[in-house]
Amino acid sequence: xxxxxxxxxxxxxxxxxxxxxxxxxxxxxxxxxxxxxxxxxxxxxxxxxxxxxxxxxxxxxxxxxxxxxxxxxxxxxxxxxxxxxxxxxxxxxxxxxxxxxxxxxxxxxxxxxxxxxxxxxxxxxxxxxxxxxxxxxxxxxxxxxxxxxxxxxxxxxxxxxxxxxxxxxxxxxxxxxxxxxxxxxxxxxxxxxxxxxxxxxxxxxxxxxxxxxxxx
Amino acid sequence: xxxxxxxxxxxxxxxxxxxxxxxxxxxxxxxxxxxxxxxxxxxxxxxxxxxxxxxxxxxxxxxxxxxxxxxxxxxxxxxxxxxxxxxxxxxxxxxxxxxxxxxxxxxxxxxxxxxxxxxxxxxxxxxxxxxxxxxxxxxxxxxxxxxxxxxxxxxxxxxxxxxxxxxxxxxxxxxxxxxxxxxxxxxxxxxxxxxxxxxxxxxxxxxxxxxxxxxxxxxxxxxxxxxxxxxxxxxxxxxxxxxxxxxxxxxxxxxxxxxxxxxxxxxxxxxxxxxxxxxxxxxxxxxxxxxxxxxxxxxxxxxxxxxxxxxxxxxxxxxxxxxxxxxxxxxxxxxxxxxxxxxxxxxxxxxxxxxx
Numbered sequence: 001x002x003x004x005x006x007x008x009x010x011x012x013x014x015x016x017x018x019x020x021x022x023x024x025x026x027x028x029x030x031x032x033x034x035x036x037x038x039x040x041x042x043x044x045x046x047x048x049x050x051x052x053x054x055x056x057x058x059x060x061x062x063x064x065x066x067x068x069x070x071x072x073x074x075x076x077x078x079x080x081x082x083x084x085x086x087x088x089x090x091x092x093x094x095x096x097x098x099x100x101x102x103x104x105x106x107x108x109x110x111x112x113x114x115x116x117x118x119x120x121x122x123x124x125x126x127x128x129x130x131x132x133x134x135x136x137x138x139x140x141x142x143x144x145x146x147x148x149x150x151x152x153x154x155x156x157x158x159x160x161x162x163x164x165x166x167x168x169x170x171x172x173x174x175x176x177x178x179x180x181x182x183x184x185x186x187x188x189x190x191x192x193x194x195x196x197x198x199x200x201x202x203x204x205x206x207x208x209x210x211x212x213x214x215x216x
Numbered sequence: 217x218x219x220x221x222x223x224x225x226x227x228x229x230x231x232x233x234x235x236x237x238x239x240x241x242x243x244x245x246x247x248x249x250x251x252x253x254x255x256x257x258x259x260x261x262x263x264x265x266x267x268x269x270x271x272x273x274x275x276x277x278x279x280x281x282x283x284x285x286x287x288x289x290x291x292x293x294x295x296x297x298x299x300x301x302x303x304x305x306x307x308x309x310x311x312x313x314x315x316x317x318x319x320x321x322x323x324x325x326x327x328x329x330x331x332x333x334x335x336x337x338x339x340x341x342x343x344x345x346x347x348x349x350x351x352x353x354x355x356x357x358x359x360x361x362x363x364x365x366x367x368x369x370x371x372x373x374x375x376x377x378x379x380x381x382x383x384x385x386x387x388x389x390x391x392x393x394x395x396x397x398x399x400x401x402x403x404x405x406x407x408x409x410x411x412x413x414x415x416x417x418x419x420x421x422x423x424x425x426x427x428x429x430x431x432x433x434x435x436x437x438x439x440x441x442x443x444x445x446x447x448x449x450x451x452x453x454x455x456x457x458x459x460x461x462x463x464x465x466x467x468x469x470x471x472x473x474x475x476x477x478x479x480x481x482x483x484x485x486x487x488x489x490x491x492x493x494x495x496x497x498x499x500x501x502x503x504x505x506x507x508x509x510x511x512x513x514x515x516x517x518x519x520x521x522x523x524x525x526x527x528x529x530x531x532x533x534x535x536x537x538x539x540x541x542x543x544x545x546x547x548x549x550x551x552x553x554x555x556x557x558x559x560x561x562x563x564x565x566x567x568x569x570x571x572x
Contacts, residue, residue: 103376143433
């Protein structure tokens with residue numbers, strides 16, 4: 001298992017030293033595999049998008065933010081982004097575990113095997129529930145709509161309006177998100193094990209709010 | 217953003233997914249995922265707009281035994297093989313797909329069977345008459361389709377290539393004005409689609425932004441009316457994540473527009489498209505000065521609603537006049553798409569009239 005070999009290694013960035021997050025490494029593999037199963041290809045940007053949605057679903061299940069173990073920011077163009085995921089994807093590409101063809105990435109045979117082995121680790125079982133819920137939402141909601149709706153939340157919309165990147169899930173962001181999730185879960189329950197439906201519900205709610213705010 | 221509980225409650229009572237959860241519990245949600253996955257995979261290969269008849273897809277909440285006679289079934293290992301079979305059929309009649317617990321798919325062509333008994337013990341999806349429907353116990357739940365250019369919300373493709381997305385917009389949204397937003401660009405009370413409404417630019421732009429928003433994958437951001445420099449707002453700007461790629465889309469419309477009083481407010485001919493090409497070339501130059509490290513490509517979209525012999529008093533139009541410009545391609549001079557490396561070949565999208 002490549003991850004085991006890499007776990008204690010440090011990768012040298014251009015100006016700083018970054019440790020590979022084993023969670024980001026697994027998440028990238030797992031999201032890639034699921035999106036590939038749904039649509040036969042996975043644009044690179046969607047790995048960040050669905051990882052962010054997965055992290056939000058862990059908050060829905062009342063996990064603390066620290067559970068996700070790596071953070072997100074939003075780029076000036078309004079995309080959720082994570083340095084840890086970026087490093088993990090670079091490692092996966094560099095070691096031939098995922099292939100990149102223009103904008104799309106796919107798991108190689110070695111990547112599929114790596115994912116299978118890592119999926120057996122208990123620490124990854126729960127993460128897979130969030131990832132599965134997030135990716136499965138794209139069966140019901142077009143990916144473009146998912147992207148647009150996630151971008152409509154205040155922190156991302158604000159970053160886009162100012163063309164400035166900023167951190168996501170700051171304490172004030174969290175307060176808003178948790179309030180929404182608290183209300184959502186009071187309607188459909190927090191005990192639900194398959195998180196596709198909460199994901200669809202939240203994304204559809206954001207659509208409705210957008211419609212309300214744009215007067216459509 | 218505060219949580220709007222009223223919107224949430226209303227949504228929960230309408231959304232198929234929450235209604236299924238409320239009626240069938242958590243296991244209903246898991247089965248729904250299997251059904252959606254099969255629909256999704258089927259519609260990748262079979263265009264639902266071409267399906268004649270009724271297609272029913274279901275999976276039982278428990279086991280595989282139901283009242284349908286399995287001896288009539290064709291067996292498929294996955295939805296892709298099923299799609300190959302379905303795509304060869306001219307008429308489905310009432311066809312039923314059962315997803316089995318082991319993943320096998322059974323297909324029953326044109327069967328006569330009362331399926332209402334299934335509604336309490338299975339997640340049942342019906343595609344009929346361009347509608348996506350879930351039967352939730354005895355109640356019908358129609359899934360709203362935000363992009364009716366596609367016959368089913370579950371058949372919305374995800375493009376990564378902008379030109380391919382624009383080609384699809386031409387065919388599905390503009391040609392027959394199937395996009396509900398684009399359809400409002402025509403003058404009210406003009407069922408023949410002869411005159412655009414006064415100043416239809418913003419409606420056309422909104423239609424294309426909406427189309428790209430829904431169909432473009434998670435790699436790109438689509439934004440209307442973005443400034444290229446201090447004085448140039450381009451109709452649409454597309455940026456791709458983690459690359460230095462940008463696309464600028466300029467939209468021009470040709471034809472006649474009419475206000476509510478029945479006066480013609482603008483008449484745009486071929487020269488308007490040529491102006492658009494020049495404008496886009498200028499935008500690309502300005503954009504290069506602003507962001508020289510970006511690879512920018514320009515796309516000129518020309519919505520062609522020209523009709524031959526159209527007068528202010530025209531109430532109907534003959535087919536020969538309505539389609540006069542169908543194949544009349546625009547000759548550009550200069551041909552920016554030939555002489556510049558950053559200018560895509562302009563795309564003329566002819567919007568058909570409804571003729572006598």
